[in-house]
Amino acid sequence: MRYELYYWPEIQGRGEFVRLALEEAGAAYVDVARKGRGEQKMIKILGSAREKHLPYAPPFLKAGRLIIGQTANILLYLGSRHGLAPRAEAGRLWVNQLQLTIMDFVNEVHDTHHPIASALYYEDQRKEAKRYTQQFWERRPQKYLGYFERVLTASGGPYLLGRRLSYADLSLFQVVEGLRYAFPNKMKALKRKIPRVVAVHDRVAERPRIAAYLASPRRIPFNEMGIFRYYPELDK
């Protein structure tokens, strides 16, 4: 079966967490909206009156006749199928819990440039973004990444579950990679406080399938339309 991934074609965004899992799994997939009339096809599905399991927003995944929405939910589905999560319930729930915590952090990162409304431009909420980001860097990355540091200490590493890679490790890689793009100065200062998290990042980046993906045109470069944006005035 060839999966169909539906996501905005010009950004990594939340779709990237799914792409990383598909790539690590070596799964066959089409990134629908990046080809031909794919984006229109995606928008048509979102507007469908008949679709039984209507997604609220991209990303969503078509797996045969199933349509699955919500990033963490797509990963829950893929994880058990492709060895990216334990089969037993307790382990599956634990990976899902880690993933949901990562998604919460990603929401907060997004708000560093859009604290007032996603529908407005960054330029129309710069003042609020500055205040939000200042507050954010006083405690949030420290708290979230510090939490994952503790999880890695308890698991014994090198991955969040111990020896075994899970999709949550791929997502943690993406968060570190994104934060380094968006806040290079701030991340340089935080680095030595989160050695185990940084080690997960480095280890994931070196996995053969991930390394090949990152070097390929399938990996959309970071830019100022996605979740992780580089605005120098926010990284002082």
Added chain:
Amino acid sequence: MRYELYYWPEIQGRGEFVRLALEEAGAAYVDVARKGRGEQKMIKILGSAREKHLPYAPPFLKAGRLIIGQTANILLYLGSRHGLAPRAEAGRLWVNQLQLTIMDFVNEVHDTHHPIASALYYEDQRKEAKRYTQQFWERRPQKYLGYFERVLTASGGPYLLGRRLSYADLSLFQVVEGLRYAFPNKMKALKRKIPRVVAVHDRVAERPRIAAYLASPRRIPFNEMGIFRYYPELDK
């Protein structure tokens, strides 16, 4: 087995979505932090260096030796055990997807009074809260609740899955109830556009176990410390 729910004792908050599921299921549970030294016990678990499945934040649930964190994850666990979600994978994923969409909306509702930082008081971000809330009411409840209206139309109702109640219906009830408390004027104006969502709310409220719960001291009243807060200046 008696579940142990851990959540902040003075608010409904995210813990309420779990409480509603436990109550509808008729499950035996203790709301740990609301009794004796329960809150200290909760904080001790969150600070544990040894806990294998360390939660990032409340709510979390102890089920025998399992500790499960993240609201939607706790509900995923409870749903399949107490008949509040289908047993088959496709149905379980669909309810999880609906729940995650509700949680996204809840995050946005929270930000109406805390757009800059959870660590600051409302009074220290009133100006930004006013601007956020104005933007929010231009489109977000319409979009989210309009989505659930479409899901209810496609399912045939009366519940999100059709004839069968799921934990996502209980959460949808809570969102409508909370929005009515926080934004009585705004919700009065929106009401006629979301008749099916309002019908889910009313039907859930009349379920015997939920009605008994809502009338009991176990239900903490809404207040200005939780997610849904009534600030008249934001409801103009």
